[in-house]
Amino acid sequence: MIAEVIVDIASGETDRVFDYLCDDGLTVGARVLAPFGGRTLTGFIIRLKDTAAYPIEKLKKVAPAPDELPALTPECVELSGKIAKRYLVPRALALRLFLPAEMRTGKVRELTRRYATLAVDKEQWNFSKTAKNQIAAAEYLLENGKTDCALLNKLFSGSVAALQKKGYITITEEQVRRDPYKTIEETGAVKALTAAQKNAVQAVKTDERTVQLIHGVTGSGKTEIYLTLIADCLKAGKSSIFLVPEISLTPQMLAQLRARFGKNAAILHSGLSAGERFDEWWRLRTGEAKIAIGARSAVFAPLEKLGVIIMDEEHDSSYASETAPRYNTFDIALLRAKRNGCKLVLGSATPSVETYKRALEGEFGLIKLAERINKRPLPEIRIVDMRREVRRGNNSAFSFALKEELEQTLLGGNQAILFLNRRGYSQTVICKECGYVAKCEACDVSLTYHREEDCLKCHYCGAKYNMLSGCPDCGSKKLSYAGTGTQRIVSDLKKLYPQARILRMDNDTTSGKEGHYKILKEFGEKKADILVGTQMIAKGHDFPSVTLVGILDADMSLHFNDYRSGERTFQLITQVAGRSGRAEEQGKVVLQTFSPENDVLRFACEYDYEGFYKNEVSLRQAAMFPPFSKIVRVLISGEDNKKALETLKSVYFALEELYRENEEQFLFFNKMAAPIKRIENKHRYQVLMRIVGGELLPKIYDICAGERTRETLVSVEENPANLS
Numbered sequence: 001m002i003a004e005v006i007v008d009i010a011s012g013e014t015d016r017v018f019d020y021l022c023d024d025g026l027t028v029g030a031r032v033l034a035p036f037g038g039r040t041l042t043g044f045i046i047r048l049k050d051t052a053a054y055p056i057e058k059l060k061k062v063a064p065a066p067d068e069l070p071a072l073t074p075e076c077v078e079l080s081g082k083i084a085k086r087y088l089v090p091r092a093l094a095l096r097l098f099l100p101a102e103m104r105t106g107k108v109r110e111l112t113r114r115y116a117t118l119a120v121d122k123e124q125w126n127f128s129k130t131a132k133n134q135i136a137a138a139e140y141l142l143e144n145g146k147t148d149c150a151l152l153n154k155l156f157s158g159s160v161a162a163l164q165k166k167g168y169i170t171i172t173e174e175q176v177r178r179d180p181y182k183t184i185e186e187t188g189a190v191k192a193l194t195a196a197q198k199n200a201v202q203a204v205k206t207d208e209r210t211v212q213l214i215h216g217v218t219g220s221g222k223t224e225i226y227l228t229l230i231a232d233c234l235k236a237g238k239s240s241i242f243l244v245p246e247i248s249l250t251p252q253m254l255a256q257l258r259a260r261f262g263k264n265a266a267i268l269h270s271g272l273s274a275g276e277r278f279d280e281w282w283r284l285r286t287g288e289a290k291i292a293i294g295a296r297s298a299v300f301a302p303l304e305k306l307g308v309i310i311m312d313e314e315h316d317s318s319y320a321s322e323t324a325p326r327y328n329t330f331d332i333a334l335l336r337a338k339r340n341g342c343k344l345v346l347g348s349a350t351p352s353v354e355t356y357k358r359a360l361e362g363e364f365g366l367i368k369l370a371e372r373i374n375k376r377p378l379p380e381i382r383i384v385d386m387r388r389e390v391r392r393g394n395n396s397a398f399s400f401a402l403k404e405e406l407e408q409t410l411l412g413g414n415q416a417i418l419f420l421n422r423r424g425y426s427q428t429v430i431c432k433e434c435g436y437v438a439k440c441e442a443c444d445v446s447l448t449y450h451r452e453e454d455c456l457k458c459h460y461c462g463a464k465y466n467m468l469s470g471c472p473d474c475g476s477k478k479l480s481y482a483g484t485g486t487q488r489i490v491s492d493l494k495k496l497y498p499q500a501r502i503l504r505m506d507n508d509t510t511s512g513k514e515g516h517y518k519i520l521k522e523f524g525e526k527k528a529d530i531l532v533g534t535q536m537i538a539k540g541h542d543f544p545s546v547t548l549v550g551i552l553d554a555d556m557s558l559h560f561n562d563y564r565s566g567e568r569t570f571q572l573i574t575q576v577a578g579r580s581g582r583a584e585e586q587g588k589v590v591l592q593t594f595s596p597e598n599d600v601l602r603f604a605c606e607y608d609y610e611g612f613y614k615n616e617v618s619l620r621q622a623a624m625f626p627p628f629s630k631i632v633r634v635l636i637s638g639e640d641n642k643k644a645l646e647t648l649k650s651v652y653f654a655l656e657e658l659y660r661e662n663e664e665q666f667l668f669f670n671k672m673a674a675p676i677k678r679i680e681n682k683h684r685y686q687v688l689m690r691i692v693g694g695e696l697l698p699k700i701y702d703i704c705a706g707e708r709t710r711e712t713l714v715s716v717e718e719n720p721a722n723l724s
Ligand code: ADP
Pocket: 191, 192, 193, 194, 197, 216, 217, 218, 219, 220, 221, 222, 223, 224, 373, 542
């Protein structure tokens, strides 16, 4: 047999198929060990055939890797080809998306456990009288059958070795899977669906369109709809993928899923240990688990016979990958849904403008849930003009209105969430005399001051720097730490309310998979009165005692340099407000802003998605922004600055020709350094375009595919979520 093999080197140079000999019995998708230029590399079989382009005697032979099953399903092999083409990455890099990183490093071993079985009948036992432990252990085995050696040793103080030596027992090794969420309690009973929920489930199942958008206000019970769809698939022997945004992969959600689906659910999550991730992945691959839950990368779950793919909070920007291949989760999910003939369900209280437009135009099914469960009212949002506060001499982060509401909440024994909008906002160190800003040496972004460790950190690469004692440029001691961070808010709150118990949740307090969980759990158990946090607390959480949400700086994201700032702000406010008043008591929201007359804020306060959408669409149309045009960014990056610039030039000239010939289809065309000039020592340049009509896009891809070199990566992004 001849196998076409992709070797696992992600460079342009080796980005082709190599022919090898292989034994019969190997299949497409199998992982193999391939001799390659004097080394042995991991490879994957992507096709089998009878004849090779080279004389057979010149071909080397691959050996199978010791896997239970071919690592990749035929669907994954096929999809990786499409991804490589679409995102201009080497096939090997596309294949890696489908595999747990641990499989490549080879550092994780399958976890095995030793078991003892009695090998000698009782009649033939011949113990000395003093071997009391051995006798007891043998009796135990007689009664209980095969037993974990560790348990046996524990019960009968180390008798396994002695029994084994005598030949009284046989030892077998068996593979066990690690359990990542041992400590999570299972909560949540199955609820009888409301009429609206039943209709939604029915609509998803019967409508023939592949993509179904559930537009339901916060608290309308979307989760229960997803769970019902997943349960129905499971009953029909089908598998499901349940995608949630990175930061809302809450242990609460996991607990609910565990209660509902037990071991049928597997979690693919960056917070797991390497071993756990490896085992969860294999449980999906073997079909032991049929439900994959995770952030965007779970869209690559090695499941067969998909019955449904769900994308909760479809508008969330974490669904766009920001490393090569820079894929959109929706695109991959759609490819998989079509290939499997299953539905792709999008859910959101604030769908992205683009998605909603496609639904209104009939391309996607549109299902509306206009009311919260039990008709609970949405919390009232009160706008506070912070300019007036400043005029009244209040320079603190808390308006008088917010303080009043906080007091009421604390008095009433309820809980409050204070939300700090961190987008485009950081505690940068600036010299007040010369304007120097502390930046990361490798990434060229400003550093953030961390009070607890008294150091500066780069949020892009994680580098840590000592806090400055003076300005390195002019020597001045007048350094200002601009912006208010969560830590500062917490220390101010402590002064205002010494009795209140305060929790803080942001990137710094939630390292490790359980850091997140612990904070939310404590807050959920009412061990704290106030939770202060960033974007992380905006989504998905359901705390019945929260009756007040304070949005401290609502306009921080309004003035961000991005055509989607209005949309992002509307989404954020709706999400955060949705945390308030989810149970019996009416919830309140205090929204602090320096621009109270802003349209986006007004629509958000009235929960008027339609109004927001109409307004936004007309603004986008007037300015010819997406969805009325397409922003295309070609990103060129490489460690060697000269080479990267050469590629930039070459890409630019080729594209410029296209631009000259089709000027009427271009709204914008220019080359420049990327806003972040370096990330992890890679220099970054871009050609930015705004085009109308879809004709040019394939040509742009073709041009860029031809420009990729060994040293520089060229990628094409359509409407990138983040232009940094
Ligand atoms: P969404 O995801 O739309 O924001 P959730 O799924 O979190 O809403 O549901 C909001 C609340 O309503 C949750 O507390 C949930 O347990 C509850 N809930 C959902 N469906 C039902 C139902 N059919 N009967 C009773 N309570 C429900």
